[in-house]
Amino acid sequence: MNVIFMLWLREVKRYLRSRSQIIASLGQPLLYLLVLGFGLGAVFRQAGQGSYLQFVAPGVIGMGILFTSIFSGIGLLWDRQFGFLKETLVAPVPRLQIMAGRTLGGATVAMIQGALVLVVCVIFGFRPQSVAAVPLALLFMALIAIVFSALGTAIGSTLRDMQGFQLIMNFLVMPIFFLSGALFPLANLPAALTVATRLDPLSYGVDGLRGAFIDAAHIGVALDVLVLGVLAMVFVMLGAWAFSRIQV
């Protein structure tokens, strides 16, 4: 238990110490929030969908969590590069505990990042329906964070060097973001796109956040929780399996 806690603490400490990185990673969500929020706002309202800023804010929060948690998993690659990975792998500790500590740490960091994005959204005019929405929203933020931290760990365990990073970014992370319905409503899409959005784990996260914050879930909050819960278990097992196979 101690081991898991220490490795969790390490992730959190490293995050809190990289202030410039925290600020930098707020930049992208902010860009989407402000440029799209105000840029598409007029069109969105004319289409009778209400405020686009209100609509896009949960998506942007989901995006912040997605990026941070995937990257924290891929941080494994840096530990490999700088050698620290060996220190943990040669310790008399089961790999599962190491993986658990890292993944929980990554998920926590992603949650903090998500909360920061939420604060930024509120500053720029996002209004959740009520304070009572917060616990359910936090649950979704946690689920998104765990799902993608575990996925990041699985990816980080498989990649050998930074070469594959761009590949993951362009063919996995960006599609997950764009297909999640973070930027557009999931209703009335072409059939192919509907299927694609349903296969994207983040869709359920963003939908859940929208349900919690502005009571505008499309898929349904209960189904969102169920799907994310199952996916979290599956991805954690996948991550643990990939991590257990790492060779020095």
Added chain:
Amino acid sequence: MIKVQNLNKTFGEIKAVVDVSFEVRPGEIFAFLGPNGAGKTTTIQMLTTLLRPTSGAMQIDGLDPVTHPLEVRRRFGIVFQDPSLDQELTAYENMDLHGVLYHVPRKLRHERIELLLKLFELWDRRKSFVKTFSGGMRRRLEIARGLLHTPKILFLDEPTLGLDPQSRNQLWTHVKHLNETEGVTVFLTTHYMDEADRVAHRVAIIDHGKIVAQGSSAELKAQTGADTLEGAFLKLTGTTIRDEAAGSADAMRQMARMWSRGQRR
């Protein structure tokens, strides 16, 4: 303390370690001397549970690293050839994390950390981030860390690679001191003749994965009729070890070091 019999490791076609047998007695400083690519690191990786042997038997303090990896890991400390510290943490945090990974109880952990950091002259810098440390300080910290859980055996894989002569001297003084005061058995690899000659009680010369000869430095000299260990090595292997003949793996490592140093700027 360490027993190895007919150890073999092949990577596809390449025979990295061939029929290696040796024994390290408790409290001894034992050196593997050989050029880059001789199989030194591969042997250490097998002894320290990071790699499975192709065939052969090993015992660390009476336990087989293949069948009892966790118990074996508790018994040794290791300083890898490449750095393995977390640079974003402080010296103290690196030590503390290691102590938790090795289940050292809190109170004892803090005592040991203070003792070792003072011994390795790093106590004043305990709150500094490792990324601000010089190469010599990092090596010292790695050795201090390797000793935190009071291991019976300390593995040192080319611990002085890339250090200036002064840091090398200082490091060996510390290692000898620890060997004498705490009685820790030391297994080290090096390609520096003078280090093996000066520090180790016994030396095994390894070349192309095979042990060519073993014994104390004096025995090896007597056996070959050479008056230096370097001469003995030359007679036994037919080659000298030269830094400029470093293998490509070594060159890569140097590059990686330079690169990571550049990164910190």
